[in-house]
Amino acid sequence: MIRYAITRLALALPTIVIALFLIFALIRLIPGDPAQLILGETDDPAALARIRAELALDQPLAVQFYHWVTALGQGDFGKSISMESPVLDLLVPAMGVTASLVIPAVVLAAIMAVPLGMFAAWRQNTRTDTVVVALATVSLSIPSFWLGLMMLLLFGVQLDIFPVVGYISLTEDFTQGLHYLVLPVLTLALIEAGVLVRLARASTIEVLQLEYVAHARAKGLSESAVACRHVLPNVIGPTWIMIGLVLGGLLGGAVVIETVFSLPGLGRLMVEAVFARDYPVVQGCMVIVMLCYVGVNLMIELTAPVLCPALRYD
Amino acid sequence: MLKTRPSGIVGMVVLALVVSAAIAGAIATPFDPTLVDFSSRLLPPSLRHWLGTDEWGRDVFSRLLSGAAITVSVAGMTTLLVTVFGALLGAFSGFVGGWFDRVVVALMDAFLAFPALVLAIAMTTVLAGSPVAPVIALAVAYMPYMVRVVRANVMTMRQRDFIAASKVMRNSAAFTLVRHIMPNTVAPVLVMATSLFGWALLAESALSFLGLGLAPPAASWGGMLADSRNYFADAPWLAIAPGVAISGALLGINLFGDFCRDYFDRKMKD
Numbered sequence: 139m140i141r142y143a144i145t146r147l148a149l150a151l152p153t154i155v156i157a158l159f160l161i162f163a164l165i166r167l168i169p170g171d172p173a174q175l176i177l178g179e180t181d182d183p184a185a186l187a188r189i190r191a192e193l194a195l196d197q198p199l200a201v202q203f204y205h206w207v208t209a210l211g212q213g214d215f216g217k218s219i220s221m222e223s224p225v226l227d228l229l230v231p232a233m234g235v236t237a238s239l240v241i242p243a244v245v246l247a248a249i250m251a252v253p254l255g256m257f258a259a260w261r262q263n264t265r266t267d268t269v270v271v272a273l274a275t276v277s278l279s280i281p282s283f284w285l286g287l288m289m290l291l292l293f294g295v296q297l298d299i300f301p302v303v304g305y306i307s308l309t310e311d312f313t314q315g316l317h318y319l320v321l322p323v324l325t326l327a328l329i330e331a332g333v334l335v336r337l338a339r340a341s342t343i344e345v346l347q348l349e350y351v352a353h354a355r356a357k358g359l360s361e362s363a364v365a366c367r368h369v370l371p372n373v374i375g376p377t378w379i380m381i382g383l384v385l386g387g388l389l390g391g392a393v394v395i396e397t398v399f400s401l402p403g404l405g406r407l408m409v410e411a412v413f414a415r416d417y418p419v420v421q422g423c424m425v426i427v428m429l430c431y432v433g434v435n436l437m438i439e440l441t442a443p444v445l446c447p448a449l450r451y452d
Numbered sequence: 453m454l455k456t457r458p459s460g461i462v463g464m465v466v467l468a469l470v471v472s473a474a475i476a477g478a479i480a481t482p483f484d485p486t487l488v489d490f491s492s493r494l495l496p497p498s499l500r501h502w503l504g505t506d507e508w509g510r511d512v513f514s515r516l517l518s519g520a521a522i523t524v525s526v527a528g529m530t531t532l533l534v535t536v537f538g539a540l541l542g543a544f545s546g547f548v549g550g551w552f553d554r555v556v557v558a559l560m561d562a563f564l565a566f567p568a569l570v571l572a573i574a575m576t577t578v579l580a581g582s583p584v585a586p587v588i589a590l591a592v593a594y595m596p597y598m599v600r601v602v603r604a605n606v607m608t609m610r611q612r613d614f615i616a617a618s619k620v621m622r623n624s625a626a627f628t629l630v631r632h633i634m635p636n637t638v639a640p641v642l643v644m645a646t647s648l649f650g651w652a653l654l655a656e657s658a659l660s661f662l663g664l665g666l667a668p669p670a671a672s673w674g675g676m677l678a679d680s681r682n683y684f685a686d687a688p689w690l691a692i693a694p695g696v697a698i699s700g701a702l703l704g705i706n707l708f709g710d711f712c713r714d715y716f717d718r719k720m721k722d
Contacts (some may be wrong), residue, residue, distance in 0.1 A: 157563035167578045279702035281654055283661050283678060284695035285685075295685050302684075310622075391568030394658050408570070409662050412577050422575055424566065432565050 143440050150436055154429070161424045162203050165417045175417055205386055210425060216418035220411070225422040228407060232305075233426060236403035238308055238319060238393065240388050243326035246382060251331040252377055255338025256365060262343060270335065277332030282391045286325045286398035293321060303400050305400075322399040330384050334377060341343055341376045345369050349374065375445050382438035456670050460711030466704025477517030485510060485518040485671050487627050494541065494687045500505045504689045506679065512693050515671040526586050526665075527653035533591040534652075538598025543637060545628050546598070546606030546607045557603075560596040564632035568593040576664045586665050589651050600677075602646050605637050639716040646712050650705035662690055 165172055173189040190196070194205045200218075209216075213224035258270035294302035300321050308315035345351065346369065373380045393405030400406075404423055411419035477485075483501075489509035497504045544558040563571065575589035582588075599641035609615060610633075620626045660674030661663045673694040680690035 152558055153561045153565055156558055157565040160562055161574075164574060164578060177561075276699075276703060279706050280699045281657055281695070281702070282662075283658060283674075284698060287677065287681065287691050289697065291684060291688055291691065385565040390567035390658075393569060393573065394661060397662060405570075407575065409664070411500055412573060412664065415577070415580075417577070418575055420574060424570065427567065427570050428565050431567060 139168040139204075139443070142426035142443070146436060146439055154432055157428050158425065161421050161428070162206050164424075165421065166199075168417075176216070179295060188447075203407060211288070214423040215425070218411075218416055218419050219337075220416045221419075225418050228419060229404070229422050229426055232402060232404045232407045234391075235262045235305075235401055236392055236396070237325065237406065239322055239401060240385075240392055241370070241407070243330065243388060246323060247331040247334055248377065248381065248386075251328065251334030252370075252373065253332075253337045255335045255340075256342045256369065256373060258335070259342030259346060259359075261340045262346075267339075271339070274332045274335040274339075277328060277335075280329065280428060282325060282329045282393075283394040283398050285329060286322065286395055289321045289325055290398070300380070305401050318401075319401075322395050324400060325398075326388060326395055328390060330388055333384055333387075334380060337380045338373055338377050338399070341373045342369060345372045375442060377398070378444050379438060380447050382435040385434055386431060389431060394438060453526060457711050457714065459707045460715075461618055461710075463704050463707030463711055467708055468698060470520060470524060470701045470704060472519055473493075474519055477519065477521035478525075481511075481514035481517045483511035483514040483515040497689055503693045504687065506690055508688075511688065515692055516673070516697055519673045519676060520697070521673040521697075522666060522670055523656055523660075523674075526590070526643045526656045529587045529647055530590040530594065530652040530656075531602060531645055531649045532707060533587065533639060534594050534598050534648055537591075539602045539637065539641050542599040542602030543606050543629065543634060546603035547610065547625070548696075549635060555600065560599050563596040564593070564600075566593075568597075568651070569658055572655055572659060573662070573664060576659065581667075583666065586656055586659055589659070590655055593655070594651060598641075598644055599647065601640055604638055605640050607635055609633050609636055639720070643709065643716060645715050646705065646709040648672075648710065650702055653701060653705065654698070655682075670688075685689040687702070 141364060148438075165175060168175060172193060173195060174185050176193070177185055177189055192205075194202050197205075213226055215229065217223070218225050218228060221228060256268055260265045261267045290300075292303055293300045301318055302335040304313045305318050307317070351368060353362050353363060359367070389405075392403060393409060395401070395407040397409060408420060408423035408427075411417075411423065460579075474568070487510060489505075490506050492501070492509040494507060495501055495505040495509075501511050503516065505511055505557065506515070541556065545553045562687055566574075572586075572589040572593040574593050576585050579585035615628060615632060618632050623631070656665060657674035657677070661674040661678045663678065665675060666673050676693060676694040677698075678695070680687070681692055
């Protein structure tokens with residue numbers, strides 16, 4: 139198990155380094171002087187010279203990359219052009235907002251999807267099953283930003299239950315903050331639940347055909363005992379792995395959801411930075427999103443054998 | 453097969469509708485989709501304007517059609533680029549193996565370390581202003597998925613007897629690849645391409661919703677949704693029409709994709 143963990147970690151390292159290089163290369167791909175791009179509109183030769191020296195622009199690309207990565211390692215993500223503050227100071231609060239959106243959404247989606255998928259599998263090829271599968275397919279087809287807008291239209295504008303614009307952070311005022319998070323979390327969870335329902339249903343159907351389920355039933359166990367004791371543990375494994383894949387959709391979805399609900403998260407920060415041509419912020423957001431994505435997937439791969447005995451390698 | 457899966461027919465019909473709307477949108481629309489007319493601002497749906505008008509007095513139905521042309525062609529071109537180049541790269545990489553394969557895999561893994569939409573957004577900064585920016589950005593973001601699927605398929609194929617037989621017959625590697633391996637990857641490539649078309653359509657809508665798609669006044673479904681936000685309470689039809697269009701198109705693609713997968717799965721089993 140420990141050997142497996144170390145191998146997985148070692149395999150992830152080159153991916154992270156190349157991904158960091160891609161982020162680093164992004165700004166070099168834009169035509170023009172990188173120092174000028176980073177500084178924005180200015181003709182101060184001293185400042186330009188300072189940035190050029192900081193970026194080691196006279197050195198080979200590999201040395202420049204090394205400088206950039208070591209600075210990142212020390213928490214120096216550069217300075218924002220449009221907001222005149224260190225990029226890290228912008229990233230940290232934005233990460234908190236995105237986490238408070240994405241984590242509850244994943245949990246909620248799993249809580250809704252796994253029982254529903256199992257239930258549909260139990261009733262395979264009945265009307266209930268068809269309805270659940272149809273709902274899941276529809277949820278796969280609705281863009282998160284449209285569902286978000288419709289939620290706002292219904293619960294915000296028509297029924298006036300939830301706020302339409304603005305944001306209050308959870309640390310500022312917990313209950314008020316929750317009020318602002320309900321609709322975005324619900325939107326994201328409903329969208330991602332579609333994939334999970336289909337997966338939980340498919341895994342359950344597979345498990346139900348195994349002999350040990352027939353054996354459990356033959357012992358005279360009730361259907362609910364079969365479901366909870368024998369089927370559920372084997373359905374959780376594949377679903378857990380799927381959550382890692384869904385996370386990519388969630389982080390991407392968070393970008394648009396944050397724009398719809400005007401939440402000051404990582405996605406919105408990145409989109410605003412793209413508009414402001416604030417390259418250090420764009421790079422910083424990408425570094426964080428990439429590290430979270432790779433990190434969570436690693437964590438899921440490492441924990442999967444614990445949850446799903448069939449995946450144990452040794 | 454179609455009889456047992458009526459949802460496949462529904463998918464095909466919806467897809468055909470979307471493509472015809474896109475063709476109609478490219479050729480002719482009832483009203484000029486970019487014509488500003490302040491005397492008919494924010495009109496609700498009527499016999500004259502089937503889906504109402506927007507804040508510039510433009511006919512929503514006409515904009516929906518011309519938006520279909522843009523959204524479908526961006527998604528279509530992205531799918532075409534990814535399918536051709538991704539399948540070639542994946543097949544070649546899986547077939548030759550060695551250091552070339554290792555480099556390709558490492559690079560694709562690095563691209564896959566970003567959620568596709570985030571990568572596409574970042575790519576638009578590099579390509580800012582170019583009319584092909586959305587297509588290239590989306591193609592780069594989705595290419596690794598195709599490369600991965602085709603490569604895995606070719607790798608398993610390489611170990612099959614008929615490939616060994618082709619080698620024994622002293623066929624060249626290139627001949628074996630083109631004559632024996634590529635035709636056998638058509639099914640997974642087609643299934644993947646259908647999913648890709650859906651992903652690209654959704655991502656294009658998301659990019660234009662964020663304002664990173666093609667520049668206005670060109671109509672796109674995502675852009676129309678974004679504009680609708682300011683007139684939310686007074687003109688909800690502005691938000692409903694493009695949303696139904698995107699969801700409907702995606703539903704059609706998903707149903708068709710499910711049908712394709714089942715069809716090829718069954719064929720493989722037979």
